[in-house]
Amino acid sequence: MLEIKCPYCGKRSQNEFSYGGDASIKRPQLGEEISTEDWDNFVYYRDNPRGKHSELWHHVSGCRQWFKVSRDTATHEIFDTCKMNEDFNV
Amino acid sequence: MSNSFRTTNSTGLINKDKKINFTFNGTIYHGYEGDTLASALIANGVHLVGRSFKYHRPRGFLGVGVEEPNAMVQLHDGNKSEPNIIATEVELVEGLKAKSQNCWPSVQFDIGEINNVLNRFFPAGFYYKTFMWPKSFWMKIYEPFIRKAAGMGKAPLLPDPDRYEHNYEHCDVLVVGSGPSGLASALAAAKNGARVILAEDKPNFGGSLLTDEVTIGNMSGKEWASDTISQLKSMPNVILKKRSQVFGYYDHNMTVMIERVSDHIENPSKYTPRQRLHYIRAGEVIVSTGSIERPISFGNNDRPGIVLASAAKEYMKVYETLVGKKPIIFTNNDTAYSTALEFIKNDIEPIIVDTRDSSNGELVKEVQQKGISIKFNSGIADTKGHLKINSAIIGKLDSSKESFISEETVECDCICMSGGWTPTVHLSSQAGNKLKFNDDIDAFVPDKKRQKETAIGAANGSFTLNQSLAEGFQVGFDLSNKFTDQNNPTNSPNSNEPSYEKHEKLWCMPLPSGKKPKRFIDFQNDVAVSDVELAIREGFRSIEHVKRYTTLGMAGDQGKTSNLNGLQYVSKIEKKIVPEVGHTTFRPPYTPVTIGAIVGREVGNHYLPTRKSPIHTWHEENNAVFVAAGLWQRPRYYPMGSEDMNSAVNREAANVRKNVGICDVTTLGKIDIKGPDAPEFLNRVYTNAWLKLPVGKARYGVMLREDGMVFDDGTTSRLSENHFHMTTTTAQAANVLSHLEYYLQVVWPDLDVNVLSTTEQWSGIAVAGPKSRDLLSKLFPDVDMSNEGLPFMGLVDSSIDGIKARIYRISFSGELAYEVNVESNYGLYTWKKIMEVGQSFDIQPYGTEALSTLRIEMGHVAGAELDGRTIPFDVGLNSMVSQKKDFIGKRSLSKDAFTESDRQTIVGLVPLDKKTKIPEGSHIIEDNSAVAPIPKLGHVSSSCWSVEYNNPFSIAIIKDGKNKIGKNLYAVSPLKDISIPVEVVSSHYVDPEGSRVRS
């Protein structure tokens, strides 16, 4: 069970959180003309890197904030966590 | 022969003043307080404990603790019965009942032993080779045979009556194992101010200090251990846990430990748990788990009475028990000589067989000084004795040590063997540590750590006391310094121990001349040297493949005594060094863990939380039959008299159509939405338009996922300019909230909106039916309930007996209907009030079944249709999709596949005979006589008995549904072997114009 530092609450066990996928994905603008291919890339296609991954987590059983986690997908090492409007330090 | 194998000294840890009676295979024996089941049986001369897994060979004790591969027993009876328990780990308690397993009719005479005679038919890979064909034999012949053969103990069929608990702990330093290095590190870390947990599997702290003749400072090892424990006990920053096995090392230094709380207590109090599972999140973990002695492979090395030398010593020193009175010590190293000396201390002269040419170790000399001669350059070739060893064939090894020059038979009643020591690296390995091979000790030791874990002492390959203590004090101090600023190191005291000479790299004896007895490597899985040879001969090279093919190391003991010997043997045949062969992976749990402990208190009603509406007690008092809706308990129907479900549901639904019904809809998800951008946010979340919804009005909304599939639906009302009240389905309430939070926090943080769940703040009561207006007028005389005063989709605030109430004119049943919301605490009162006033309108409560019937007849979609695979078009919600604005998921709707006109869409189905109910999940096909595979047009999502037309009615989602209306098709359920001719009709079966809700 991972130990994740919520930027709002501090370190908590993984079972308080839910995973929210790749944090680098940007939703297309509303009303934006977008090709089917680009839209499909946004909806379906995700990289599956081995190593450092920037991802979203939601503190569902806590403060209910979404935030960013930089995690190694192979070792589970967490390099940093930050609020949505912040950038990772490492 | 009662306890005739006890030593005469009383320097151990048992209390001979307290007798404990126990039963083994129906015979009553006694042991003493402090005994294990193993030590008490051995003291009573009982060595035959069970039968081996594959060949049903008689087996006794090999070890004294967790390493034991053979001595598994079935404990207790009835609901307390427990299979596959290692007898060396069971503390004796008055009245304990144990029996042998994997044998029939008895352990002395076991029919299955025929497998031993037939053993040439059971080679490695036997199952893979034999059970391949013919295919049809698998279920009927092979599978039951394997099942029976694989049976060890018997799982109890009754519920477990015991209580298990979970506990969460946090500490700076967790020390696993309380031998010299563990105690030293715990003391150093604790004295430096760190919060320390020290875990010991055994009932006594001290590890090897309890059995080794050493001195630390001016104390014996045993005294130093007890002194250190007293110091630790007095420190508030230390938690000491004995009978506690840290069995798993997971990510981010989460370790899991099982504590045997009351198994050793005769009459534990009712609320004392049997076992406790501790989740320990440790800042640093010190792995001081020691080492396990290795057996040696030789002919028939598995007979009862053949034990590890260290086990024999521990039985003598801790349990005051002799494994035999005519011992042979068989070794490739010096440590077994301490066992020899212990026998000599008990006036028993052992025969010593040493594979080495000589040794000048201190213990060896001491033995020689006592006048004992040592058979150097010798090995055991074979043994005899069916149910218990009675003699050994000792051979003189030739210079290559590949064969015996001469052989002699020597009587004995036990063999104490030692093939050297294997560091217990399981936890480090589980933590992700890349092990390295240490050629000096011929074993793997931890190397590159991935987590905050440090192995010390024997677990780290440091086999001397001096090294262990030095590492312990140093590491304990260094690691604790990360957590405290006291900078208070503890110096390692002087210690004295015998010096040891090097072991010989020899773990497998040659075969005796002219014979091919089995030389076992893995006792629990019955894997012999010949099986490993066969696997390699057949081309298996990777150690992982050899492991799986032979099952070496795959038994419950996970190869604690066999893995390394297996590796050594593979490397010998392959002429490779061990690190080239590699090692298999260690996985949790290190020792078996009861399912009860894993589950803890989450059993029965505690398995999941139960959510009850504030009106729940009324439902109970009124005979409701409940159904689980997620965590909620909802009334399914309210049978009257001897009514069955169908008649109750039909009555309840018909009463809504005719008079008025009342339904508890508290479970619907409710979300309070506030902020200046709330209308804009709803406009993006829902497929329809929200900007112009007037204050005081509700609107039905549909929301999609980005992939275009319908996610949820519900009504949302505008309470004031910037304040909305959203309702969701019961099932999706939590997901919708997370979804809204995601878009507000991640995607559109510029929107000034806040959302908050208010599901539990409101109690919702639906009042539906043609008489609902009259009833509500009476309940709320101040409100103008006319169609103009409170039109469809309107809402109004009022009060009932001083309780604030909000009345929505919304309908799920298709009838004229209202929903009354009050604060949760007044839900029950309000419900009762409505029931009371409603009597004169023939009000009746209705449950979820009638609720379903009413919505299905009307063609209202719900979870069965909104199953994550339907877009609005498919379920008749296309009119809800705005063409003018963008919203979540809209772009997906214009994708090619989503715009095909013959997509599966919603229709109604009526059986042609107007009688046969169509099972939900049935497939819809066109031609009943077609040959499989028959094209599937779609499936039945919801079925009910239409109370309006008094015949079955279903909703289905079928290909090109609109153009199928009026056609006859078949609903088939191959599972139930039925095929029902049906007519396709509109899904809006009752009141398709929707005039009733607006009346």
Ligand SMILES: [Zn+2]
């Ligand atoms: Zn938080």
